[in-house]
Amino acid sequence: MGRRLISELWFFLFCSLLWKGSAEEKPKATLTSGNKIISVGDKVRLSCSVGNYDGWKFEFFRRTLITEEKPVEETVLKNTVEVSKGGFYRCRGVRETSDYHSDISDEVTIEITFTNQPVITPQPNWSEIFNGEKITLTCEVQGGGGATDWWYQWRNSLSYPEGYDRSLQLTASQSLTGGYTCRARRRDDDYSSTPWSEAFTSSVLQKPKATLTSGNKIISVGDKVRLSCSVGNYDGWKFEFFRRTSTTDEKPVEETVLKNTVEVSKGGIYRCRGVRETSNYQSYISDDVTILITFTNQPVITPQHNWSEIFNGEKITLTCEVQGGGATDWWYEWRNSLSYPEGYERSLQLTASQSLTGGYTCRARRRDDDYSSTPWSEAFTPSVLQPELVLSVSPSWLIPGASVTLICHTEPPSVGWSFYWFKVVPESQSSYTYEPLPGTSSGTANNSFTVHGQTHTAGYACSAGRGDPVFYTEKSRPNYVWSSDVHPSVSLTVNPARVQHFTSESFSLTCEGNSTQLKRITFKTNNLRFNDLTDATINGSIYIKNERPSKAVYWCESGTAFSNAVNISTQSDEVILVSPVYPVPAGESVTLRCELKTGNVTSDVFFYKNNKVVQSDTRGEMKISVVSESDEGFYKCRYKGTESAESWMAVKFASRSRSSLSPLMIIRWICGLSLLTVLSLLLCFYKGSKGNSAPAATAETVYGEITEVNEETSSPPPTE
The missing domain is CATH 2.60.40.10 (Immunoglobulins)
Structure with a gap:
């Protein structure tokens, strides 16, 4: 019993193994595809096989992500079928003599790529695109046929814009620089598409700014000024122009704009901007350009009285005429070198003064345009005599x-x-x-x-x-x-009482007179360096030290009187001549000395009169015991090769001018020479006892007129 049971179990296992080996041998179909890159209208061939076995017929199936699997509609020829749509495909074999089926194949995804190349067309088709500008990109499938119903796909380097429209509208920005591409798909087949187009890549420029320029602004009355507007070197713009003034708001110009120019007849403050011809895209508006129109018509000033000379205080009327100005309504502007006279009238009335010498000019402005004017006229510059x-x-x-x-x-x-x-x-x-x-x-x-x-x-x-x-x-x-005669009320004395002084030393001037007159005294000089000498009180003195050589006349004033005048010179030489500052009365004695800065010279001195040696011995001084008219003249001295400056020594006589003698006096002088000589000597001794009074007969020739610093005072004019 046990053995029989074991034998039955082994038989059962053997039969099970035989049945299982028979099931694993059922075949499985295999699906393959041909070229999947085709033109629009062509098809893709699919093939199905079951190993190397014959006696099969085949079935093909298709599905998509959103549709269930169904047998293909196309006719199957042997083991192939040609399909026009992509999708998920499978196949299986069926025994020709029975309904025995092979296992179905694995899925094969068929994605068809059309050889038709899409191309992106921009609108507007500018060579440059500006930031913020609207642009439309259109995807065109070349050879795609009009019957093909497409939907479109867009992408750039950063994103896939939403939507499936043929056109894509963009606002230009820096993202455009990454490039946009497109491709097309059949609306009835998500698995069939074109390749991606070449990238549309545009350099997006910053929003441009318009530039306004002007042509010649110097025109004749009635002509116009041309204004031009540009936006870089870019094409495709139309332009708008605007005008305002300092008192009016900005408005579009009224003149017709031709391309990028406009001709205006008025000045003002102008701007312009560009507008894309195919869109409303606007450039930045240009900077202000002030157009000041200058007419070539020259104004001319006409004086009411065309005199060759005008005198200070005289009334004069100037009229501004614009040559060729026609019927233009003008107002007028006047100016001179110092001011702008008020008012805008054609005529200007003036009172002649020194301000006229600066010159008056005029110009005219259009009353309806403050920015259009003539040039300034030539200056009217009369010689206003003051x-x-x-x-x-x-x-x-x-x-x-x-x-x-x-x-x-x-x-x-x-x-x-x-x-x-x-x-x-x-x-x-x-x-x-x-x-x-x-x-x-x-x-x-x-x-x-x-x-x-x-x-x-x-x-x-x-x-x-x-x-x-x-x-x-x-x-x-x-x-x-000037007179060297002492006035009874006021007199001037010099200390030291000589003509020449060294620059290193000072001298004093003293004004003397009676106390009723000398309440306040003023020292005067014609030396411009000492125009303002210090005042002094009664019998007061001032001290003067010239730091450089000079020659001048000095006097003082007090009450209603002028004092006598003295001629003083200061020398920088090593040697000066010591000679009297006042005229020497005839008949008296005088001593001339040669003096160094270090003291008197005691020997070997040459004395000259009128450039001729009059004494050349070892004495250091020259003495004239009895002064006469013949002793007048220019004196100087020389010591060891160094000469002093010249000084005039005048001789004072009781009687004045030789040239004032009448013929009768000359006859009497000839006839009574002895008597006149005696009388003259007596008179000279008499005057000498009274001191210095009237200057000598040639006093005019002694002192030449001095008008500025260092002007020569020593050369006398011809004797009268």
Whole structure:
């Protein structure tokens, strides 16, 4: 019993093994595909096989992610089928003589790629795209046929834009630089698509700024100025122009814009901007450009009275005329070198003054356009005369008893004047009163006047007038006739009492006189370096030290009187001549010395008179025991090759000028020589006992007129 049971178990196991080996041998189909890269309209061939066995027919199945598996609709030829759609495919074999099926194949995903290349077309098709600009990209499948219903896929390097439209609208930004590509899929087959297009990559530029330029702004009245607008070197723009003024808001220009230009007839503040021709994309607006139009029409100033000369205080009317200005409505602007006169009238009325010498110019502006004007006219520059009077006095050193001639000059020279003459009387420290000279209160037609009987230093001035009403000039600066004669009220003394002084030493001036007159004294000089000498009180003195060589005339004023004048020079030489500063009375003695900075010279000195040696021995001084007229002249000395400067030594006589002697006096002099000689000697001794009084007969030739620092004072004019 046990053995039988074991035998049955082994038989059962053997039969089970035989059945199991038979089931594992059932075949499984295999699915393969041909070329899956095809053109639109072509098909992909699928093949099914069951090992190497014959006697099979085949079935093919297709599904997608969203559809169930179904037998393919295409006709199966033997073991192949041609399909036009992609998807998940399987197949199986069926015995031709029975319904025996092989196992179904594994799934094969068929993704069809069409050879038709998509191309991206931009709209607008600019060579450059600006940041913020709208752009439309369109995906075109070349050879895709009009009947194919596609949906489209877009991508760039960063993302996949949503949607399946053929066109993609973008706002240009830097993301465009990464490139956009597209491909197309059949709407009825997610597994069939074109390849990706070539990338559309555009350089996105920053939003550009327009630039406004102008043509010639110098035009004739009625012409126009051309304005041009540009946006870099880029094409595809149209342009807008705008104008405003300092008082009006900005508005589009009214003139027609041709391409990128416009012609305007008015100035102002202009701007422009570019607008894309196929969109409303706008550039940044340009900077302001101020258009100042200058008309070529030249204004001309016409004076009401075209006189060759205009005098200070006179009324004058200037008119501004625009040549070729036509009927243009103008307002006018005037200016000179100092100011802009108020008002905008065509005519300008002025009172002639020195400001006219700066020149007046005018220009015209259009009343409807402050930015359009003519150029400035040529300056109208009249010679406005404010005559400066210059008084000359001859002689400058007084010859007592002789006349003094005053000559009044106008600067610049002009005609038609009457002249007025004044005697200058000291009043205070820095002012004078002016007393009309007798018989001149109504003026003289002649510019010269003769004063008789002047005996002391005196000051004179003049003025002039002309026109109706009469225009009077300012008085001239005082000029003086100097006298070495001492005035009874005030006199000037010098210490040391000599003409020449060293620059290293000082000298004093003392003004003396009676106490009723000398309440305040003022020292004067014609040396410009010492115009303001220190004042002094009664019988006061001042000390002067010239640091460099100079020659000058000094006097003092007090009360209503001028003192006598003295001629002083300072020398930088090593040697000076010590000679009297006052005229030497005839008949008296005088000693001339040669002095060094270190002291007197005692020997080997040469003395010269009028450049001729008059003494050349071992003496250090030259003495004239009895001074006579023949001793007048220029003296100098020389010591060891070094010469002093020259100084004039004057001789004072009781009688003044030889040239003033009448023929009768000459006859009497010839006839009574002895008597006149005795009388002259007695008179000379008499004058000598009284001290210095009247200057010598050649006093005028002693002192030449000094008008500025270091002007020669030693050369005498011809003897009168």
